[in-house]
Amino acid sequence: MPNTTDGKFSDIDYDALRERYEAERSKRLRGDGNAQYTELKGRADFDRDPFADPDFTREPVSGDTLVTIVGGGFGGMLAAVNLVENGITDFRIVEKAGDFGGTWYWNRYPGCMCDVESYTYLPLLEETGYMPTMRYASAPEIFAYCQSIGRQWDLYDRALFQTEIIDAAWDDSIGRWRLTTTRGDDITSKYLVIAGGILHKAKLPGIPGLEDFKGHKFHGSRWDYAYTGGAPVEGTVMDKLADKRVGIIGTGATAVQAVPQLANAAKELFVFQRTPSAVGVRDNRPTDEAWFRSQEPGWHKERVVNFSAAVTGKEPDVDLVDDGWTEVMWRDTAPVTEDPEVWAAAERSDFDTMEALRRRVDEIIDDPEVAEKLKPYYGKTCKRVCFHDDYLPAFNRPNVHLIDTDGQGVERITENGPVVDGVEYPVDLLVFASGFENGTDYDRRIGFDPKGRNGLSLSECWSKGPRTLQGVFAGGFPNLLMISTVQGAFGTNYVHFLSEVAHHIADVVAMCEEAGVQTVEATPAGEDEWLMTLYGYIGGFVQYQSVCTPSYYNGEQGEPDEKAERNLIFFGNVMEYAEIVDGWRARKDFAGLAITKG
Numbered sequence: 284m285p286n287t288t289d290g291k292f293s294d295i296d297y298d299a300l301r302e303r304y305e306a307e308r309s310k311r312l313r314g315d316g317n318a319q320y321t322e323l324k325g326r327a328d329f330d331r332d333p334f335a336d337p338d339f340t341r342e343p344v345s346g347d348t349l350v351t352i353v354g355g356g357f358g359g360m361l362a363a364v365n366l367v368e369n370g371i372t373d374f375r376i377v378e379k380a381g382d383f384g385g386t387w388y389w390n391r392y393p394g395c396m397c398d399v400e401s402y403t404y405l406p407l408l409e410e411t412g413y414m415p416t417m418r419y420a421s422a423p424e425i426f427a428y429c430q431s432i433g434r435q436w437d438l439y440d441r442a443l444f445q446t447e448i449i450d451a452a453w454d455d456s457i458g459r460w461r462l463t464t465t466r467g468d469d470i471t472s473k474y475l476v477i478a479g480g481i482l483h484k485a486k487l488p489g490i491p492g493l494e495d496f497k498g499h500k501f502h503g504s505r506w507d508y509a510y511t512g513g514a515p516v517e518g519t520v521m522d523k524l525a526d527k528r529v530g531i532i533g534t535g536a537t538a539v540q541a542v543p544q545l546a547n548a549a550k551e552l553f554v555f556q557r558t559p560s561a562v563g564v565r566d567n568r569p570t571d572e573a574w575f576r577s578q579e580p581g582w583h584k585e586r587v588v589n590f591s592a593a594v595t596g597k598e599p600d601v602d603l604v605d606d607g608w609t610e611v612m613w614r615d616t617a618p619v620t621e622d623p624e625v626w627a628a629a630e631r632s633d634f635d636t637m638e639a640l641r642r643r644v645d646e647i648i649d650d651p652e653v654a655e656k657l658k659p660y661y662g663k664t665c666k667r668v669c670f671h672d673d674y675l676p677a678f679n680r681p682n683v684h685l686i687d688t689d690g691q692g693v694e695r696i697t698e699n700g701p702v703v704d705g706v707e708y709p710v711d712l713l714v715f716a717s718g719f720e721n722g723t724d725y726d727r728r729i730g731f732d733p734k735g736r737n738g739l740s741l742s743e744c745w746s747k748g749p750r751t752l753q754g755v756f757a758g759g760f761p762n763l764l765m766i767s768t769v770q771g772a773f774g775t776n777y778v779h780f781l782s783e784v785a786h787h788i789a790d791v792v793a794m795c796e797e798a799g800v801q802t803v804e805a806t807p808a809g810e811d812e813w814l815m816t817l818y819g820y821i822g823g824f825v826q827y828q829s830v831c832t833p834s835y836y837n838g839e840q841g842e843p844d845e846k847a848e849r850n851l852i853f854f855g856n857v858m859e860y861a862e863i864v865d866g867w868r869a870r871k872d873f874a875g876l877a878i879t880k881g
């Protein structure tokens with residue numbers, strides 16, 4: 284599939300295809316958007332950490348620290364590493380999990396890996412000297428890498444694991460955040476960095492009867508190996524599933540990786556599909572050590588930037604990564620233009636890209652009826668494209684059954700199992716590969732509601748939508764620094780954004796300390812100007828998404844509320860975001876911020 288093709292498939296009827304996309308989209312529109320999902324929180328049957336030591340105890344911590352970082356995933360760790368590199372070591376990291384890793388701590392489902400090339404996804408490769416073993420690293424390898432970063436930068440000594448913030452309130456009288464936690468800690472902190480993650484709050488589909496199911500069940504990010512057997516280690520088999528009927532609800536990126544493993548292990552596997560994923564070639568392979576060791580200093584940043592350019596339609600001179608991602612995303616098919624011809628050419632290119640992925644299904648799947656159901660009929664940026672070489676072949680196995688719901692989702696769940704089209708599918712185990720919250724209120728996703736000046740909480744201040752400068756600073760919340768996609772940036776290689784924003788935040792802390800700043804927060808004018816900047820980068824996104832099938836990229840196409848126009852991400856690429864914030868820091872004028880000194 285060449286990168287820049289227009290009209291590659293001479294036999295495509297583009298008008299018919301457009302109608303098919305619209306028909307598939309209409310089937311899936313349901314009005315309730317994100318509200319169709321429920322949270323795990325407080326549900327004893329789902330909301331637990333199967334990986335942490337249940338008997339863990341420690342003495343409560345009290346006292347003052349310069350910086351408190353909430354979150355020990357890549358965002359929080361990179362913020363910490365950058366603080367250390369700036370000579371700032373007076374900080375703590377509060378993390379609800381039992382270790383560092385964030386998404387790579389929680390997601391230990393069988394087959395879990397990163398489908399972004401490891402030489403670009405893993406941060407700090409030149410600083411650590413680490414060579415990923417494979418082109419696409421497995422979750423256990425990435426988790427171990429996170430732990431090694433923790434050791435290399437002495438982060439373990441500063442971490443409070445299995446600890447959640449109960450309350451974070453700004454105390455003007457001492458110019459500090461006061462933090463209390465589930466472990467009885469009472470900490471004051473000049474700066475509060477929230478690195479809560481982009482997709483860290485797992486969600487469940489609100490399917491009627493879910494409570495009635497009598498079999499075993501869990502969310503994919505809370506995998507229960509005690510039930511399935513096996514371990515989150517490549518090559519192990521989930522031996523306890525050999526006599527089990529297993530159902531999996533959802534066919535997104537998690538399911539695409541887990542289904543082949545479940546297919547190998549279970550007696551029968553039922554895959555409940557609402558919308559098929561687009562699945563391109565993976566082609567994983569061991570790292571060529573000679574190639575890796577021959578890289579010149581600076582290679583990592585160059586590769587990271589090149590990849591982000593390639594997957595945002597910037598068509599760089601050379602495609603260094605040259606994989607499924609860069610191939611699919613090479614052309615920008617949501618161009619900033621009013622020219623209908625440019626838009627039509629972009630649309631044809633998008634149709635061609637997706638057609639190649641649909642034809643891949645025909646090449647792999649034996650049964651034409653099953654093949655038809657596995658074909659994605661929507662644009663390439665409507666949902667996250669997946670890459671895997673074993674997912675589609677799994678549906679050729681006699682023990683694997685695709686239960687397609689024709690866009691409607693599972694009708695209900697009985698005590699025995701899911702029901703689709705009036706047919707009950709009894710299962711012993713039900714796995715929910717139903718995703719993570721995105722686009723819901725920020726305070727809901729971070730798990731606590733910081734209280735700023737005058738005791739006003741973030742949810743109160745943002746009742747009409749978020750207000751930030753750079754997605755980092757918020758008015759009324761002194762010395763609060765956020766790492767998030769809420770008015771912040773995003774990227775196919777999300778760690779690229781995290782690396783840039785973590786560097787920015789650590790430099791801001793250093794800059795403030797150097798200038799004798801006591802408090803720093805966004806001004807209303809700074810927030811308004813940032814909103815205008817965000818609007819300036821929307822480009823063709825809104826027009827493109829308006830004809831998309833629902834997904835977390837577009838708020839599940841629910842009815843937009845008054846918050847939606849502010850609840851934006853920065854639609855430029857990571858390099859454009861970095862240029863803005865780096866340029867802003869270089870001017871050292873704190874533009875858009877109110878600062879006090881004392």
Ligand code: NDP
Nearest residue numbers: 396397398488533534535536537557558667692693717718
């Ligand atoms: P997704 O949100 O992508 O998928 C959720 C799935 O659940 C969808 O297939 C959805 O269908 C389905 N679903 C929801 N409700 C119902 C219902 N009532 N009946 C049947 N099916 C239902 O979640 P994932 O966990 O798969 O992935 C989330 C994100 O995590 C990815 O997009 C990616 O960013 C990240 N990830 C990254 C990986 C990597 O390799 N880098 C690997 C895994 C995850 P529908 O599509 O119709 O909404």
